Amino acid sequence: MRDSVELTLARLAFRQLAGSRRSLWVLALALLPVLLSLLFSGNPGPNDDVTEDYGELYQALIVGVLLPIVSLVVGTSVFGAEVDDGTITYVLGKPVPRWRIVLTRVVVAGLATAMVVAPSAYISGVIALRSQPSAPRVALGMAGAVIAGSFLYCALFVAISLSTRRALVAGLAYVVVWESSLSNTFGGTRALSVRQYTQTFAQSWAGLEASVLNARLELGTALTMAAVVAVLATIHSIRRLQRFEIGEAV
Amino acid sequence: MSTQTLDRPGTGPAAPAAAARGAAVELRNVSRWYGNVVAVNDVSFTLGPGITGLLGPNGAGKSTLLHMLAGFLAPSAGEVLVDGRAAWKNPEMYRSLGLVPEREAVYPFLSGYEFALMNARLHGMPDPRQAAERAIDIVDLREAMHRRIGGYSKGMRQRAKIAGALVHDPRILLLDEPFNGMDPGQRMHMMELLRGLADQGRTILISSHILEELHHLANNVLVVVAGRLAASGHFREIRRLMTDRPHTFTLRSSDDRRLAAVLMTDPSVKGVELGAGGITLHTNERGGFAQHLPRAARDAGITLYELRPTDESLESVFSYLVKR
Numbered sequence: 321m322r323d324s325v326e327l328t329l330a331r332l333a334f335r336q337l338a339g340s341r342r343s344l345w346v347l348a349l350a351l352l353p354v355l356l357s358l359l360f361s362g363n364p365g366p367n368d369d370v371t372e373d374y375g376e377l378y379q380a381l382i383v384g385v386l387l388p389i390v391s392l393v394v395g396t397s398v399f400g401a402e403v404d405d406g407t408i409t410y411v412l413g414k415p416v417p418r419w420r421i422v423l424t425r426v427v428v429a430g431l432a433t434a435m436v437v438a439p440s441a442y443i444s445g446v447i448a449l450r451s452q453p454s455a456p457r458v459a460l461g462m463a464g465a466v467i468a469g470s471f472l473y474c475a476l477f478v479a480i481s482l483s484t485r486r487a488l489v490a491g492l493a494y495v496v497v498w499e500s501s502l503s504n505t506f507g508g509t510r511a512l513s514v515r516q517y518t519q520t521f522a523q524s525w526a527g528l529e530a531s532v533l534n535a536r537l538e539l540g541t542a543l544t545m546a547a548v549v550a551v552l553a554t555i556h557s558i559r560r561l562q563r564f565e566i567g568e569a570v
Numbered sequence: 571m572s573t574q575t576l577d578r579p580g581t582g583p584a585a586p587a588a589a590a591r592g593a594a595v596e597l598r599n600v601s602r603w604y605g606n607v608v609a610v611n612d613v614s615f616t617l618g619p620g621i622t623g624l625l626g627p628n629g630a631g632k633s634t635l636l637h638m639l640a641g642f643l644a645p646s647a648g649e650v651l652v653d654g655r656a657a658w659k660n661p662e663m664y665r666s667l668g669l670v671p672e673r674e675a676v677y678p679f680l681s682g683y684e685f686a687l688m689n690a691r692l693h694g695m696p697d698p699r700q701a702a703e704r705a706i707d708i709v710d711l712r713e714a715m716h717r718r719i720g721g722y723s724k725g726m727r728q729r730a731k732i733a734g735a736l737v738h739d740p741r742i743l744l745l746d747e748p749f750n751g752m753d754p755g756q757r758m759h760m761m762e763l764l765r766g767l768a769d770q771g772r773t774i775l776i777s778s779h780i781l782e783e784l785h786h787l788a789n790n791v792l793v794v795v796a797g798r799l800a801a802s803g804h805f806r807e808i809r810r811l812m813t814d815r816p817h818t819f820t821l822r823s824s825d826d827r828r829l830a831a832v833l834m835t836d837p838s839v840k841g842v843e844l845g846a847g848g849i850t851l852h853t854n855e856r857g858g859f860a861q862h863l864p865r866a867a868r869d870a871g872i873t874l875y876e877l878r879p880t881d882e883s884l885e886s887v888f889s890y891l892v893k894r
Contacts, residue, residue, distance in 0.1 A: 323698050328691040332677070339679050406673030410734065413640060414692040415664045562659060566642035567634060 395477025430471035461526030623788030668735030678720030725756030
């Protein structure tokens with residue numbers, strides 16, 4: 321078991337992620353929601369609905385910024401860092417089917433992202449909602465939603481990182497232009513937005529009223545579309561890696 | 571531009587066994603282009619057991635050739651076969667192939683042993699620990715095997731890379747510029763190591779841009795220039811081709827005009843031009859001319875100020891080989 325190809329690949333990817341300087345920034349970013357919930361739950365306004373307040377923090381900061389940024393950093397570096405320094409040859413120069421390499425790395429990236437974002441969502445939720453009896457359930461549902469979001473975003477960003485050398489820019493464009501700006505203007509883009517899936521999951525799993533989070537998809541639609549996006553992105557990654565060329569462009 | 575093939579005495583006693591199994595490595599009319607730029611142009615060769623040198627100036631297409639052999643680049647035309655199987659999109663071929671890339675970066679957070687172990691596990695070796703230790707012993711890295719690669723010297727790092735490439739006991743070994751950045755001691759050690767691996771019947775291809783690096787190491791040398799196979803043959807033949815070519819020198823002395831007249835009488839001198847910057851001189855025999863020049867100058871009472879070869883760049887040496 322210890323010698324399995326998947327575990328070896330996963331250990332290598334984890335150690336690379338843990339050793340990179342980006343990880344420190346990511347961890348610092350994850351502390352932000354916790355600090356903010358500590359701050360504003362300390363002195364709630366007279367007429368504030370804490371659930372709604374926390375819903376805004378969750379939606380704007382955790383799902384809107386933390387989740388996509390951490391996924392982007394992690395998802396683009398599970399292959400990107402090795403492609404940049406050439407060490408990818410040590411993984412690709414092995415008799416290992418490419419789909420096993422891709423699946424392992426997507427899972428590692430998703431796990432690593434979830435390990436940062438989910439505790440941040442859960443802890444900040446428990447702190448912000450501590451006056452509410454439903455706090456544990458709400459926080460758990462919201463943390464569960466970002467775990468699903470972590471894997472979805474990472475599948476997407478791994479696919480992007482294997483498709484273009486400017487993965488960071490392309491990923492950022494997807495998050496900022498497609499998910500934020502266009503989703504607000506054109507409703508149709510929501511069906512193809514990991515952010516919308518995550519908000520829909522959160523609303524449903526946390527048992528919140530529809531007004532708290534801006535989730536505009538049916539749970540069934542979100543689940544189906546999320547599965548389609550994850551599968552298509554992963555298939556695309558596998559096909560890209562099978563044809564992945566390493567060499568200097570003359 | 572013609573490809574000249576010299577005799578190949580370097581196949582040695584292991585040749586019959588190799589012939590029975592087919593050539594370890596075979597390129598058939600392989601070309602590779604990037605957009606409009608042709609990096610490798612219609613190259614064909616086969617490799618059998620022993621060490622072969624892949625020689626050429628930087629940018630000649632050596633790396634592109636090696637990357638195609640390693641299955642990391644698709645040939646634009648032709649076939650690249652490793653152990654009889656296409657190298658491109660065929661991860662299974664890595665079972666008989668070991669790679670030592672040129673890029674220096676190795677996971678710095680791993681120890682040499684962990685790196686070898688990782689390679690052995692990814693190769694699916696039945697006993698990866700034993701395979702890793704065996705490879706560490708082959709490259710003589712046991713003392714440093716538990717230290718992080720990040721703290722290794724260049725030579726040790728290179729040996730760790732070779733250990734990683736040897737864990738599955740591959741029949742074929744590709745090394746891209748393995749001597750880059752090594753000091754003479756490390757170089758000697760590496761050469762011994764490679765000779766030992768070749769004596770076990772392995773097919774080894776080493777790329778280099780310096781001919782002398784392949785001395786005492788590669789019997790057979792392939793010369794690549796501007797994407798083409800310019801020459802192939804025994805190391806000594808290639809070196810003779812490179813030294814017995816026309817040489818051009820620039821000379822300055824206390825009396826250029828008289829020195830030019832004196833040198834014209836020397837049979838090793840093919841031509842002399844007198845110009846404002848001194849004498850430009852052509853010879854076909856560098857050795858003979860080098861002996862003759864100081865004596866002739868002294869006898870004529872002329873002081874030599876400067877003697878400079880004008881075309882010693884590697885590119886001109888190689889382009890001479892191509893024009894032949």
